[in-house]
Amino acid sequence: MQESFDVLVIGSGAGGGPIACRLAEAGLRVLVLEKGPEYSRAEYVHDEIAIVRRDFFVPSIQDEPHTLVWEDATTSQKTTMGWIACCVGGGTVHMAGYFYRLHPDDFRMRSKYGVLADWPFPYEELEPYYTQVEEEIGVSGASGQNPLEGPRSKPYPLPPVDVHPFSSEIDRSCAKLGLHPFPSPRAILSRPYKGRAACVYCDFCGSYGCEVGAKSSTQEALLPRAVATGRCEVRSRAMVHRIVARGGEAQGVLYFDAEGRERFAGARTVVLSANAIESARLLLASELGGALVGKNLQFSVFSTGRAVYRYAAQKRRQSILRTRHPFLGRSVQDFYFLPELPVPKGGTIRFGFPHANPIFTAMRLAEEVHPPRWGSFLKERMREYFHESRTVEFETFADFLPNPGTYVDLDPEVRDRWGLPVARLHVNQPAHHAEAARILQARGLEILEATEPDEVHPGELSGVTGHLLQGTCRAGKDPADSVLDRCCRLWDARNLYVVDGSFMPTAGGVPSTLTIMANSFRVADLIRQSVGDNRPR
Amino acid sequence: MGFPLTRRSFLNFFLGAAAFVVSACTAPVRRLFGPIPQDSRAILEAATWRLVPSDEHPGAREAHVIGYIDKALSLPFYALAKPACWSHRRELERGAKLLESVALRDWGSPFVALASSQQDAVLGYVQGQDLEFFHTLLVLSLEGFLGDPVHGGNRGQAGWQAIGYVPGQPRPGSCGHPAKSHR
Numbered sequence: 252m253q254e255s256f257d258v259l260v261i262g263s264g265a266g267g268g269p270i271a272c273r274l275a276e277a278g279l280r281v282l283v284l285e286k287g288p289e290y291s292r293a294e295y296v297h298d299e300i301a302i303v304r305r306d307f308f309v310p311s312i313q314d315e316p317h318t319l320v321w322e323d324a325t326t327s328q329k330t331t332m333g334w335i336a337c338c339v340g341g342g343t344v345h346m347a348g349y350f351y352r353l354h355p356d357d358f359r360m361r362s363k364y365g366v367l368a369d370w371p372f373p374y375e376e377l378e379p380y381y382t383q384v385e386e387e388i389g390v391s392g393a394s395g396q397n398p399l400e401g402p403r404s405k406p407y408p409l410p411p412v413d414v415h416p417f418s419s420e421i422d423r424s425c426a427k428l429g430l431h432p433f434p435s436p437r438a439i440l441s442r443p444y445k446g447r448a449a450c451v452y453c454d455f456c457g458s459y460g461c462e463v464g465a466k467s468s469t470q471e472a473l474l475p476r477a478v479a480t481g482r483c484e485v486r487s488r489a490m491v492h493r494i495v496a497r498g499g500e501a502q503g504v505l506y507f508d509a510e511g512r513e514r515f516a517g518a519r520t521v522v523l524s525a526n527a528i529e530s531a532r533l534l535l536a537s538e539l540g541g542a543l544v545g546k547n548l549q550f551s552v553f554s555t556g557r558a559v560y561r562y563a564a565q566k567r568r569q570s571i572l573r574t575r576h577p578f579l580g581r582s583v584q585d586f587y588f589l590p591e592l593p594v595p596k597g598g599t600i601r602f603g604f605p606h607a608n609p610i611f612t613a614m615r616l617a618e619e620v621h622p623p624r625w626g627s628f629l630k631e632r633m634r635e636y637f638h639e640s641r642t643v644e645f646e647t648f649a650d651f652l653p654n655p656g657t658y659v660d661l662d663p664e665v666r667d668r669w670g671l672p673v674a675r676l677h678v679n680q681p682a683h684h685a686e687a688a689r690i691l692q693a694r695g696l697e698i699l700e701a702t703e704p705d706e707v708h709p710g711e712l713s714g715v716t717g718h719l720l721q722g723t724c725r726a727g728k729d730p731a732d733s734v735l736d737r738c739c740r741l742w743d744a745r746n747l748y749v750v751d752g753s754f755m756p757t758a759g760g761v762p763s764t765l766t767i768m769a770n771s772f773r774v775a776d777l778i779r780q781s782v783g784d785n786r787p788r
Numbered sequence: 789m790g791f792p793l794t795r796r797s798f799l800n801f802f803l804g805a806a807a808f809v810v811s812a813c814t815a816p817v818r819r820l821f822g823p824i825p826q827d828s829r830a831i832l833e834a835a836t837w838r839l840v841p842s843d844e845h846p847g848a849r850e851a852h853v854i855g856y857i858d859k860a861l862s863l864p865f866y867a868l869a870k871p872a873c874w875s876h877r878r879e880l881e882r883g884a885k886l887l888e889s890v891a892l893r894d895w896g897s898p899f900v901a902l903a904s905s906q907q908d909a910v911l912g913y914v915q916g917q918d919l920e921f922f923h924t925l926l927v928l929s930l931e932g933f934l935g936d937p938v939h940g941g942n943r944g945q946a947g948w949q950a951i952g953y954v955p956g957q958p959r960p961g962s963c964g965h966p967a968k969s970h971r
Contacts, residue, residue, distance in 0.1 A: 295958075296958050296959060296960045296962070297955070297956030297957060297958060297959065298935075298936045298938070298956075298959060298960045299934075299935060299936070299956075300931055300935040300936060300939050301936075301939075301960060304931065453956060453957065454956060455956040459956075462958055607956065609934040609948070609951070609953050610927075610930050610931050610934045610935060613930045613933075613934060614926075614927060614930060617926065617930075622915050622916065623915075623923075623926065625838075625839045625840075625911075625915075625926055626838060626839060626840075626841055626908065627841055627843055629839075629840070630840065630841070630843065630845065630847070630950065630951070633951045634845075634951055634952065637951055637952055637953060638952055
């Protein structure tokens with residue numbers, strides 16, 4: 252049986268959710284095809300083993316590997332790197348939800364600084380959509396404290412989430428150094444909002460689904476609205492394996508349903524949002540988009556550091572330190588730009604507490620020394636960590652620079668459980684990454700030092716996070732150097748759009764989730780203008 | 789994506805540990821999972837009792853860590869934090885044999901018959917000889933000690949109590965649905 256819709260959306264996460272909602276509410280008939288299952292809130296338990304350690308949200312490496320060619324390696328290895336989440340809601344279900352906007356200069360790095368690439372539209376065009384996301388899904392924050400923030404048409408709809416009293420120590424330390432800390436904006440409800448409950452501060456935010464619906468995932472905040480129109484179906488366990496196109500026009504998609512049967516769904520407009528790696532993979536497999544598909548893959552560069560405060564030594568602040576609260580909630584963007592570097596970009600420093608997961612913590616404590624500690628030494632160290640001290644951490648986000656050595660192609664040999672060629676990642680890190688990460692880490696450590704801890708330790712340097720994926724279907728003004736036009740529409744298929752992080756010419760020094768959602772709303776408006784609303788049925 | 793460092797370090801561990809990753813195993817998976825083989829079991833159980841000892845607080849013995857390991861290895865496609873995950877059962881068998889041979893060589897007794905301090909000495913030596921096995925056993929022991937009891941270890945929450953840890957709610961089973969893989 253042939254099905255036909257106005258719009259097909261591939262993927263239900265940060266890119267797919269907003270556009271499905273907006274177009275269904277505009278009167279179009281929308282089918283969302285999501286590869287993963289649909290989980291219920293009841294399944295969002297805080298079980299470290301099942302959820303974090305056993306592939307609850309991401310495919311297992313046996314079923315659906317990626318392969319990875321890391322820097323100078325001559326062979327590839329199977330990896331789970333580059334999966335965010337396969338479920339209705341995608342990565343927004345288990346994200347920690349740090350929702351920073353990009354800076355206006357992130358859109359014009361080439362024209363202003365002569366490096367990287369310009370976006371085909373400015374911050375000012377995306378700004379109203381940033382505001383729409385913040386208002387419609389519920390983002391908690393406060394503006395006016397960060398001198399690096401771009402212009403805002405409206406304040407945040409919700410005040411910042413409640414934070415640990417030690418946040419005032421971070422504020423004081425930053426003031427001493429002439430820096431400007433601000434509340435980390437969160438896609439978490441600090442108050443009941445639009446019929447959803449507020450955060451209960453369970454301490455198991457990142458990596459886990461939210462059992463009360465306070466995390467502003469597309470599953471909680473947007474897809475129900477889309478479905479409530481009566482014009483949108485979210486079909487889970489549907490693996491799209493080919494976009495069918497003829498004569499420069501997408502006709503629809505072939506997908507495997509939950510029973511493994513191949514089906515076809517047709518549409519006037521197809522919107523792809525499977526994450527920058529998987530969308531590139533699908534376009535490559537469908538032979539669409541041209542030679543630049545998969546190029547300019549960008550992740551995010553991170554470094555970390557931590558400070559330890561021993562209760563016995565910190566008499567004056569012992570009561571503050573002993574307080575249990577999941578959120579420290581402070582970020583610093585004074586080093587978002589680093590004019591001393593050839594690419595003058597730094598990034599964001601975000602202060603918080605280590606994750607509460609005990610097994611992860613135990614392994615980390617074991618591996619603090621080499622060879623790793625075990626036995627009574629480890630048990631003692633764990634008790635000391637949990638009961639005799641407080642640890643504060645920071646992580647930094649810096650631009651991953653697009654470069655010829657970092658891209659996605661199809662693996663010539665490895666297949667997934669459907670027999671399809673998997674995405675092969677090639678990763679190369681320009682020298683900028685280590686420099687920017689080193690500088691941001693040093694600044695973060697200075698801020699922690701100024702809080703008078705008992706110990707300060709640098710952590711990882713120049714790590715790459717596989718959760719933040721950008722760049723592989725670059726949007727631009729010229730088809731010679733881009734895959735998508737300024738509307739995020741393929742140059743060589745004028746009814747096919749890509750709205751996950753693939754479109755981003757630069758990644759910026761912040762997680763890209765909010766930007767992806769805002770652009771998805773923007774592209775929805777462009778599609779509405781192009782195809783018209785409220786088609787009579 | 790911000791914290792958790794859990795996932796990011798978790799993933800970064802792959803890349804850092806790329807040098808140690810066993811090349812893709814070509815043996816059929818079905819032969820490689822199932823409970824711990826009997827002749828290795830007593831040795832591995834004794835080893836877990838040393839990796840997480842009982843002192844003034846419970847240890848792997850009270851928490852029944854070996855029960856967790858049995859159950860985990862019986863899952864088809866059990867996945868630890870590394871790609872070649874179907875090699876764990878083989879690693880453990882290999883490691884058990886190594887523990888036994890070192891125990892006999894250095895102390896003239898089977899591993900299970902040694903005093904605790906002697907077992908610790910053997911384990912310390914084996915940690916240097918077979919990094920992969922030791923790491924696997926340590927991770928499995930900590931999972932069995934600190935994971936939710938539905939997975940077969942942390943019996944009576946002994947592990948959580950030992951470190952004074954308050955588990956996250958909701959726990960699996962508390963809402964009628966043990967968390968399960970999407971597979």
